Amino acid sequence: MRILIAGAGATGGYFGGRLLEAGRDVTFLVRPARAALLAERGLRILGPEGETTLTPRTVTADDPGGPYDLILVAVKSYGLERVLADLAPAAGPDTVVVPLLNGMRHVGALTGRFGPRQVWGGVCMIHATLNDDGDVVRMTGLHRLAFGPLTAEPDDRLDAVTAALTGAGFDSRPSSRIVAEMWEKWVLLASLGAATTLMRASIGEINAAPGGRRLTAAVAAEAVAAATAAGYEPRPRAREILEAQMSTGERTTSSMYRDLVAGRPVEAEAILGDLVREAAGRGVPAPLLEAAYTGLSIYTASR
Numbered sequence: 311m312r313i314l315i316a317g318a319g320a321t322g323g324y325f326g327g328r329l330l331e332a333g334r335d336v337t338f339l340v341r342p343a344r345a346a347l348l349a350e351r352g353l354r355i356l357g358p359e360g361e362t363t364l365t366p367r368t369v370t371a372d373d374p375g376g377p378y379d380l381i382l383v384a385v386k387s388y389g390l391e392r393v394l395a396d397l398a399p400a401a402g403p404d405t406v407v408v409p410l411l412n413g414m415r416h417v418g419a420l421t422g423r424f425g426p427r428q429v430w431g432g433v434c435m436i437h438a439t440l441n442d443d444g445d446v447v448r449m450t451g452l453h454r455l456a457f458g459p460l461t462a463e464p465d466d467r468l469d470a471v472t473a474a475l476t477g478a479g480f481d482s483r484p485s486s487r488i489v490a491e492m493w494e495k496w497v498l499l500a501s502l503g504a505a506t507t508l509m510r511a512s513i514g515e516i517n518a519a520p521g522g523r524r525l526t527a528a529v530a531a532e533a534v535a536a537a538t539a540a541g542y543e544p545r546p547r548a549r550e551i552l553e554a555q556m557s558t559g560e561r562t563t564s565s566m567y568r569d570l571v572a573g574r575p576v577e578a579e580a581i582l583g584d585l586v587r588e589a590a591g592r593g594v595p596a597p598l599l600e601a602a603y604t605g606l607s608i609y610t611a612s613r
Contacts, residue, residue, distance in 0.1 A: 311334070311335065311379040311380055311470055311471075311473075311474045312335050312337070312377075312378045312379045312380070313326075313329060313334055313335060313336045313337070313378060313379070313380045313381075313382065313474060314336075314337050314338075314339055314369075314374070314375075314376070314378040314380070314381045314382070314397075314400055315329075315336060315337070315338045315339065315381075315382050315384060316339045316381060316382065316383045316384060316385060316393050316396070316397060317338075317339070317340070317383070317384040317385040317389075317393070318338045318340045318344055318348065318353065318366070318368070318384075319384065319385070319386075319440055319446075320436070320438040320439050320440050320446055320447070321384040321410055321434055321436060321438065322338065322382065322384030322385070322410070323338075323353055323355070323440075323446040324355060324436060324438050324446050324448060324453065324480075325382065325384065325410070325434065325436075325453075325455060325480065326338055326353075326366070326382065326384070327353050327355050327362070327364050327366070327446065328355075328453075328478045328479045328480050329474075329475070329478045330353075330364050330366060331362065331364060331478070331479065332477065332478035332479060334474060334478065336366070336367070337366075337367045337368070337369055337375065337378070338353075338366050338367070338368045338369070339368075339369055339370070339371070339374050339393075339396060339397070339400065340368050340369075340370065341370065341371075342370055344368075344444070345368040345369075345370055347444050348366055348368055348444075349368070351363075351443065351444065351445070352364055352365055352366075353365070353366045353446070354443075354445040354446065355445070355446045355448065356441075356445055356446065356447045356448065357438075357447070357448030357449075358448065358450070358451055371395075371396040374396060374397070374399055374400040375400065376399055376400035376401065376402065376405075377400065377401055377402025377405055378400055378401070378402075378405055379404070379405060379406070379470070379474075380405070380406050380408065380471055380474055380475075381397060381400060381401060381405060381406070381407045381408070382408050382409075382410060382432070383397070383407060383408070383409040383410060383411065383416075383420070384410045384411075384434075385411070386411075386575070386577055387411050387412060387413060387415065387416060387577045387579065387580035387581075388575055388577060388579070388580075390411065390416050390419055390420075391419070394419065394420070394423050397423075398423070401424055401428065403428075404428075404467065405424075405428055406428060406430055406467055406471055407420055407424055407428050407429045407430065408430050408431075408432040408457045408471075409429070409431070409432050410432045410433075410434040410455075411432075411580070412495070412496065412499055412577055412580055412581050413496055413499075413577070413580035413581050413584050413585075414492060414493070414496060414584065415579075415580050415584055416580070417429065417431070417460070417492075421460075426460065426461075429460065430457055430458055430459050430460060430471075430488065431457065431458060431459075431460050431485075431488035431489055431491075431492050432455070432456070432457045432488070432492075433454075433455070433456045433457075433485075433488065433491045433492055433495050434454065434455050434456075435452055435453075435454040435455075435495070436448065436452055436453050436454070437449040437450040437452055439565075439568060453480040453481060454480070454481040454482070455475060455480060455481065455482040455483075456482070456483055456484070456485045456488060456491055457471065457475060457482075457484060457485065457488065458484050458485040458486060458487075458488040459488070460488065460489060462486065468484060471484075472484050489542075490542055490545075493537050493540070493542035493544070494537075494542075494544045494545065494548040496533075496537070496581070496585065497530075497533040497534055497536075497537050497544055497548070497552065498533075498548075498551065498552050498555060499564065499565075499566075499581050500533045500581050500582055500585045500599065501526075501529050501530040501533045501552060501555070501556055502555060502556070502562070502563075502564040502567075503564040503565075503566040503567065503581050503582060503602070504529050504533075504582060504598060504599050504602035504603075505525065505526050505529045505556070505598075505602075506563050506564045506566070506567035507564070507566055507567050507570055507576075507602055507605065507606055508529075508598065508601060508602040508605060509522075509525070510567075510570075510571075512560075512561040512562055512563050512567075513526060513555065513556060513558055513560070513561075513562040513563070514558055514559045514560045514561045514562060515561065517557065517558070517559060518559065523557065525598070526556045526557065527556065527557070528598055529556070529598045529599065529602075530552055530553070530556045532589070532594075532595070532596040532597075532598055532599050533585065533596075533599065534549070534552070535589070535594050535595075535596070536585050536586075536588050536589035536592070536594050536596060536599070537585075537588075539588070539589070539592040539593075539594045540588050540592065565577075566578070566581060566582075566606070570606070570609060573613075575610070575613070576606055576609065576610065578603060578606035578607060578609075578610055582599060582602055582603040582606065583603050583607075585599060586599050586600050586603050
């Protein structure tokens with residue numbers, strides 16, 4: 311199976327790198343500068359298990375090749391519109407497109423471009439970033455991937471996609487309820503992102519401060535209420551994970567917080583803005599989510 315990874319940042323670089331290491335036929339669609347860096351240094355993955363250096367095959371938008379059997383879209387939400395045009399010649403009529411983006415807005419954009427049969431859902435969970443050298447740094451042992459068709463209708467491509475994405479050194483599985491899982495991740499990311507960017511601190515630091523635990527619990531409750539009103543109430547296990555993450559004493563942060571303090575663009579619209587609008591449209595109060603979104607909007611406008 312020919313696999314194209316759109317993006318070789320922390321997410322695409324990690325999962326694509328592990329697939330490459332496992333012997334899968336992997337190509338990375340990247341910008342020219344990233345292609346040059348990968349040609350010079352290789353794709354380096356640093357993590358709890360040590361360091362791995364791989365030699366990736368890269369293509370750029372002017373000649374992406376294709377068609378590919380499977381495309382993993384691993385860009386930030388604010389980079390999706392640009393990459394959509396780049397992917398058009400890489401997809402054939404039977405290509406499966408699995409997005410590893412945050413929130414839900416990307417589903418409509420991708421299905422509008424490729425059609426509902428080609429676009430599946432995807433959820434990745436990983437604590438990773440790029441360092442100053444452009445290497446992928448995995449900060450914890452978490453590396454989980456779930457994928458599956460957006461509807462319950464059988465898809466004869468599922469077995470082949472499952473074979474391609476499993477057994478590659480990370481936790482991976484097909485899901486028959488991928489949309490619900492995407493919402494559960496969205497609730498978690500919005501809760502972590504709102505609390506850490508609003509307070510400019512890690513979850514552990516917030517919880518150690520006066521009133522901090524009430525604040526983190528209230529943020530999570532707002533996110534759960536918004537999802538529930540939309541018809542996607544998190545399952546008990548997802549609620550347990552959310553509670554554990556938001557009550558921890560560890561220095562847990564969010565990718566939005568790390569991007570914010572580094573002066574980089576943030577995914578405020580996809581992670582917080584859309585959820586705030588979901589809540590408002592259903593009459594669900596979400597003052598803390600709104601405050602965090604307002605703050606990040608001011609930050610974005612000032613860049």
